[in-house]
Amino acid sequence: MRILKIQTLRGPNYWSIRRHKLIVMRLDLAELAQSPSNEIPGFYDGLVVALPSLEEHFCSPGCRGGFFSRVQEGTMMGHIIEHVALELQELAGMQAGFGRTRETSSEGIYQVVFEYQDEQSGRYAARAAVRLCQSIVETGSYPKQDLEQDLQDLRELAQDASLGPSTESIVKEAQLKGIPWMALDTRFLIQLGYGVHQKRLQATMSDRTGILGVELACDKEGTKRILASAGVPVPRGTVINYLDDLAQAIEDVGGYPIVIKPLDGNHGRGITIDIRAWEEAESAYDAAKEVSKSVIVERYYVGRDHRVLVVDSKVVAVAERVPAHVIGDGENTVARLIEIINQDPHRGEGHENILTRIEVDRTSEALLERQGYELTSVLPKGEICYLRATANLSTGGVAVDRTDDIHPENVWLAQRVAKIIGLDIAGIDIVTTDISKPLRDVNGVIVEVNAAPGFRMHVAPSQGIPRNVAGAVLDMLFPPGKPSRVPILAVTGTNGKTTTTRLLAHIMKQTGQTVGFTTTDGTYIGDYLVEPGDNTGPQSAQLILQDPTVEIAVLESARGGILRSGLAFDAADVGIVLNVAADHLGIGDIDTVNQMAHLKSVVAEAVTPNGYAVLNADDELVAQMRSRVNSELAYFTMHLNNPLVQQHIGQGGLAAVYENGYLSILKGDWTLRIEQAVNVPLTMEGRAPFMIANALAASVAAFAQGVTIEQIRAGLTTFRASVSQTPGRMNMFDLGGYHALIDYAHNAHSYEALGGFVRNWPGERVGVIGGPGDRRDEDFVTLGKLSAQIFDRIIIKEDDDRRGREQGSAAQLIAKGIVQVKPDCNYEVVLNETEAINKALDEAPSGGLVVFLPESVNRAISLIEARRPAVQNGQTNGAAVESSSVKSSVANIV
Numbered sequence: 001m002r003i004l005k006i007q008t009l010r011g012p013n014y015w016s017i018r019r020h021k022l023i024v025m026r027l028d029l030a031e032l033a034q035s036p037s038n039e040i041p042g043f044y045d046g047l048v049v050a051l052p053s054l055e056e057h058f059c060s061p062g063c064r065g066g067f068f069s070r071v072q073e074g075t076m077m078g079h080i081i082e083h084v085a086l087e088l089q090e091l092a093g094m095q096a097g098f099g100r101t102r103e104t105s106s107e108g109i110y111q112v113v114f115e116y117q118d119e120q121s122g123r124y125a126a127r128a129a130v131r132l133c134q135s136i137v138e139t140g141s142y143p144k145q146d147l148e149q150d151l152q153d154l155r156e157l158a159q160d161a162s163l164g165p166s167t168e169s170i171v172k173e174a175q176l177k178g179i180p181w182m183a184l185d186t187r188f189l190i191q192l193g194y195g196v197h198q199k200r201l202q203a204t205m206s207d208r209t210g211i212l213g214v215e216l217a218c219d220k221e222g223t224k225r226i227l228a229s230a231g232v233p234v235p236r237g238t239v240i241n242y243l244d245d246l247a248q249a250i251e252d253v254g255g256y257p258i259v260i261k262p263l264d265g266n267h268g269r270g271i272t273i274d275i276r277a278w279e280e281a282e283s284a285y286d287a288a289k290e291v292s293k294s295v296i297v298e299r300y301y302v303g304r305d306h307r308v309l310v311v312d313s314k315v316v317a318v319a320e321r322v323p324a325h326v327i328g329d330g331e332n333t334v335a336r337l338i339e340i341i342n343q344d345p346h347r348g349e350g351h352e353n354i355l356t357r358i359e360v361d362r363t364s365e366a367l368l369e370r371q372g373y374e375l376t377s378v379l380p381k382g383e384i385c386y387l388r389a390t391a392n393l394s395t396g397g398v399a400v401d402r403t404d405d406i407h408p409e410n411v412w413l414a415q416r417v418a419k420i421i422g423l424d425i426a427g428i429d430i431v432t433t434d435i436s437k438p439l440r441d442v443n444g445v446i447v448e449v450n451a452a453p454g455f456r457m458h459v460a461p462s463q464g465i466p467r468n469v470a471g472a473v474l475d476m477l478f479p480p481g482k483p484s485r486v487p488i489l490a491v492t493g494t495n496g497k498t499t500t501t502r503l504l505a506h507i508m509k510q511t512g513q514t515v516g517f518t519t520t521d522g523t524y525i526g527d528y529l530v531e532p533g534d535n536t537g538p539q540s541a542q543l544i545l546q547d548p549t550v551e552i553a554v555l556e557s558a559r560g561g562i563l564r565s566g567l568a569f570d571a572a573d574v575g576i577v578l579n580v581a582a583d584h585l586g587i588g589d590i591d592t593v594n595q596m597a598h599l600k601s602v603v604a605e606a607v608t609p610n611g612y613a614v615l616n617a618d619d620e621l622v623a624q625m626r627s628r629v630n631s632e633l634a635y636f637t638m639h640l641n642n643p644l645v646q647q648h649i650g651q652g653g654l655a656a657v658y659e660n661g662y663l664s665i666l667k668g669d670w671t672l673r674i675e676q677a678v679n680v681p682l683t684m685e686g687r688a689p690f691m692i693a694n695a696l697a698a699s700v701a702a703f704a705q706g707v708t709i710e711q712i713r714a715g716l717t718t719f720r721a722s723v724s725q726t727p728g729r730m731n732m733f734d735l736g737g738y739h740a741l742i743d744y745a746h747n748a749h750s751y752e753a754l755g756g757f758v759r760n761w762p763g764e765r766v767g768v769i770g771g772p773g774d775r776r777d778e779d780f781v782t783l784g785k786l787s788a789q790i791f792d793r794i795i796i797k798e799d800d801d802r803r804g805r806e807q808g809s810a811a812q813l814i815a816k817g818i819v820q821v822k823p824d825c826n827y828e829v830v831l832n833e834t835e836a837i838n839k840a841l842d843e844a845p846s847g848g849l850v851v852f853l854p855e856s857v858n859r860a861i862s863l864i865e866a867r868r869p870a871v872q873n874g875q876t877n878g879a880a881v882e883s884s885s886v887k888s889s890v891a892n893i894v
Contacts, residue, residue: 001077001134002028004109006126008119011538012606013566014599015113019098020566023085023122025112026104026589027130029077032137033108038074046136047071047080050147053091057083077133078103078110085114085122085129092154094121105591121157128154159349163190166204166455173470179484180570182542192477194569195486195516195550199477204425205452206477213422217451220263220296223421230420232413233445237298239263246285247278249297257300260284262292271390274300280370287363301445303431305390306402308410309458309469310418310426312476315411317458317467318403318435324358324388324396328379334368335360335375338387347396355462358387358396399457401464402435409438417446425473427453486550488569489701492557492603493578493616494596495750496694497536499721499729500578501556503682504698506725507715511707513551516544520558520744521727521857525550537561541568557603559596563588567602573611574701575603575631578694580621581749586776597621607631612654612704614697617644634704636696638689656700658692663716665703674699675713681720687760688730690753691721728857730757733864738763738844741851742860746771748782754851755790763847767791768840770833770853773803773810780810784817791851794818794827797836799855807831837863 004026011020037043047054048068057067067083082099089096099114116122128150135142163171163183167190174181174192181192190201200207205214216222224234236253240246250258260281261271270291272284288295309317326337338358341347347355360375364387368374371385379385388395410430418426432444439445458467478484489508491501498519505517505524516525518540522532525547531540536558544553545568557567580597590596604613604625610632616622617635623644626633636656637645645655645666652668663680665672677686682695699712721730728744745754758765769787771780787794796811811829818825830836837852837860844850854860 001030001032001130003127003130004028006123007564008116008123009566010119011566011568011570012602014563014602015100016098017602017605019115020570021116021119021122022098022113022566023116023126025081025126027078027081027110027112029108029110032077036074036076037071037080040137042140043136044068044072046140046142047084047133050132050136050142051084051087054083054087057087059083076101076103076110077137078112081126081129081133082112082114084132085112085125088125088128088132088150088154089116089121092121092151092158094118094154094158096122104589111589118158118161120161121154124150124154124157164203165459166453167201169455169459169470170201170204170473173468173474177474177478179474179478180545182546184546191546192474193484194488194545195553196514196548197483197486198546198548199484203452204455204473206424206473208424208477209451210422210424213424214451216421217423217426217449218264220261220448223449227417227420227446227449230416232417232420233439235259235298235301235445235447237296239294239296241294243282243285246281246297250281253297253299259296259298259300260288261296261298262288263294263296264292273390283366298447301431301443301447303433303442303444304435306430306432306435307399307453307457308406308414308428308430309453309455310414310423310428311469311472312424313415313419314472315406315414316403316472317469318401318406319399319457319461319464320402320435321393321457322398322400323386323390324364324398325384325386326379328381328383328385330381331378333376333378334373334385337379355398356394356396360387364388393454393457398462401458401461401467403465403467405436407436407438410435413439413446417449421449423449423451424476425453426450486545486553487574487705488545488553488555488572489574489576489705490555490557490567490569490572490603490606491576491578491697492559492562492600493576493622494581494583494600494747495745495753496578496690496697497556497558498744499682499691499726500576500694500698501554502726503695503715503719504576504701505554506719507698507702507707507712508552508554508705510711510715511552514549515552515554516547516550517554517556518544519556538565538568545569559590559599560588562599562602563590567606569606571608571611572603572606573608574614574704575605575607575611576614576697576701577601577604577616577622577625578697579616579619579749581747582779583747583749583775585779587774593621597625601625601628604629604631612701614701614704616693616697617642617648617655618693632704634700636693636700638693638696654700654704656696656703658696661686663692663695663699665700665709672709674709675716680716682716682726682730684721684730684732684757688757690756691730723861727861728854731861735841735844735864735867737846738848738850740841740844740864741849742857742864743851743853744857745853747775748779748786751783751786751790754853755786758790758849758851761849763849764793764845765791766793766795766840766844766848766850768795768797768836768850768852768854769814770797770799770855771810771814772855773799773801773805775810777813780813781817781820784814784819785821786817787814788818788821788825792826794825795836795840796827796829797833798831800833801855834859834863841867 007024009022055065059067059070078101082101086096094117096115102111132142171181192199221239228234238249238252240249256276258275259273270288275281305321307319342357347357414428427450429448431447433442455469458469491497501519505515508515514526518535520534523530523535523540536556538561541555582593605628607613612632612634613629614634617637634654635645638658640657640659649655649666655666657664661676662673677683683691702712723731731742733740745751771783796814798810840850852860
């Protein structure tokens with residue numbers, strides 16, 4: 001077997017709208033292509049021994065053991081690998097249950113699709129599943145040590161990619177609330193929401209967290225001073241920098257017992273408590289010095305350690321933190337008791353689990369010694385032996401929920417402290433013998449205030465009720481009624497995507513909001529180009545959704561991006577499908593027009609239930625998508641009597657229709673005329689039907705989003721098929737004695753649409769044509785046949801990037817199609833695109849139309865612009881002037 005490709009999907013996709021995180025592995029079964037599992041000696045037994053837990057996979061029989069029964073009866077290896085990849089992730093602690101396996105049109109090659117939680121772990125699981133199955137095929141077994149190594153590697157990959165328990169709790173709560181999130185590329189930042197409504201988090205610090213509050217909280221001595229001046233009970237203490245000052249500092253705080261801790265520390269590092277002798281104090285000073293240059297000496301206050309979490313000036317959780325400890329049973333040593341505790345599946349390394357493994361170090365041994373024990377000591381039954389002086393969960397401590405026990409005065413005090421320090425999210429550490437009583441009554445103190453406090457002790461306490469503290473954070477960032485999303489209008493189809501996207505963005509700008517949009521020409525925000533290039537994939541869409549100035553996103557969503565990664569967003573407010581035609585077939589295992597329609601339907605299916613899927617009612621493949629969508633429906637049509645549209649509006653539905661020369665919106669019994677097509681520049685005075693269809697799609701999409709008819713009309717009448725607004729889309733140039741037209745038509749459907757306009761030209765029609773090299777041979781022949789029906793004279797050229805095709809091959813196929821339709825056609829081959837364009841311009845017929853279908857739109861425009869002579873006395877002599885109005889371009893078309 002051989003893995004040909006592994007892709008990672010992250011959004012709504014061809015395989016599933018709901019399950020976004022999928023691995024797609026293209027697998028060549030090679031010698032196993034004709035060998036179902038029941039014909040492979042020893043395979044079933046070997047798989048049962050290697051992964052007995054596969055017994056829990058129901059598979060198609062729908063019962064426990066169903067998958068194993070399929071293997072025993074005979075199933076193909078791709079299907080088996082799908083289940084193995086899922087099970088490996090499950091055994092490593094990552095839930096994954098969705099999978100699909102499909103044979104491609106290439107014999108023996110399968111697409112194996114399965115769910116993942118972490119991308120790198122998912123890709124690893126794909127490779128490990130193939131390795132495991134190959135080993136059982138060849139040897140009848142998979143070594144146990146290899147499986148254990150696979151699982152360990154998977155766990156480590158997942159841990160490396162983990163967001164951490166606090167951030168993870170916020171992300172999970174955001175998903176429950178329908179708030180989108182994404183990880184940003186720097187400083188472990190998480191973005192919640194889209195565009196102008198976004199909020200950012202780093203661990204548990206939000207973009208509302210004030211820098212002054214964070215700085216103050218990090219200055220433990222400064223925090224204590226400002227709280228003391230406000231009448232808040234805090235420990236007596238002082239800061240020293242030299243050992244020589246330690247004795248005086250102890251005297252200043254009132255003598256023993258004391259606490260020594262680093263000024264700039266965290267997670268309990270370098271802290272020693274309940275110090276009662278000089279030798280202990282010296283050792284504690286050295287430990288604190290290893291963490292910080294300055295050392296705090298404080299009075300030790302007897303009591304239990306509590307963490308009070310304040311979010312948005314409200315106490316939302318309280319936890320008592322108990323230091324790492326063991327409880328004697330009269331039989332086992334301290335060391336053995338630690339081993340037993342660490343076997344708890346809830347304990348892991350660092351923050352990977354809700355509890356942390358207890359590690360023994362010199363601090364633990366010193367504390368044991370103070371209690372009169374060693375690691376080899378056997379504790380009496382019920383005896384508690386502490387292994388850490390501090391109660392941090394990161395050193396093996398446990399948490400007990402006390403949220404319902406805290407005294408109202410302590411609640412008031414904690415909320416006041418958070419405001420004094422200036423933190424929107426604060427973890428306040430309190431030492432008290434009884435949290436249910438006011439601190440002053442029991443000599444309790446606030447020992448520390450923490451910015452970016454951990455949530456683990458609250459969301460998963462060892463004892464007590466878990467508290468939804470992440471929900472409080474999200475309620476602060478997104479109060480009820482405040483949006484987290486910007487409207488997303490997605491556009492797909494075989495042809496017309498870029499024009500429709502640009503037009504729709506232009507219409508939406510009429511609302512006065514900042515529009516971000518992506519096209520094959522570049523990514524734009526407002527009136528400015530942010531990034532040039534063919535930007536119709538997820539990365540460009542994310543650029544728009546991450547921008548804090550964007551109020552509306554209009555996203556061209558092309559086939560390639562959906563196949564490679566899925567959509568960049570979880571849901572759209574409007575999804576437009578313009579058309580589906582035979583283009584890009586044979587690429588990415590999309591071999592038929594029906595498969596292409598399924599792929600394009602992802603955009604319509606990803607629309608929210610209260611949003612609108614906008615479908616072309618004149619395209620049967622697009623119209624059929626209505627059965628797949630779960631949102632509201634709107635149609636557009638060039639034919640008022642379209643039966644589907646008539647039925648739809650009869651039921652009160654929404655549609656855009658070309659009727660009696662008008663672009664109109666129909667809603668139930670209402671007809672709202674927007675504008676006559678002759679007044680819409682994009683439509684070439686109403687003579688370009690495919691442009692009318694694009695305008696209808698954009699108009700009804702905008703109307704569904706609440707844009708007024710007046711604003712839609714303003715957008716339609718001020719948008720032109722020009723180099724500035726739609727480069728490469730029906731750009732007409734008046735060169736004095738003849739006209740030139742640039743269009744990006746590159747497939748049969750777009751050739752036919754263009755032909756509907758070009759054939760009406762009264763003069764000679766010249767075409768400079770070609771097509772992308774990765775199309776099928778029959779596609780090039782079809783382009784040749786269509787060209788022969790459109791043009792009087794043809795120059796065949798090829799793209800600079802032939803996409804793996806031999807030079808001249810595509811041109812020969814196009815020529816073959818031309819002569820099949822018109823044997824005496826006047827055509828020639830000039831492979832170099834620049835030479836072909838210049839030749840056509842040099843030999844342009846008087847009164848004719850020269851049509852360029854270039855690979856590089858910018859190059860073609862530059863070559864035409866270079867023909868522009870000087871303008872003298874207000875007259876042009878053969879000037880290459882882009883038509884400033886439709887009328888000047890097509891006045892002679894009959």
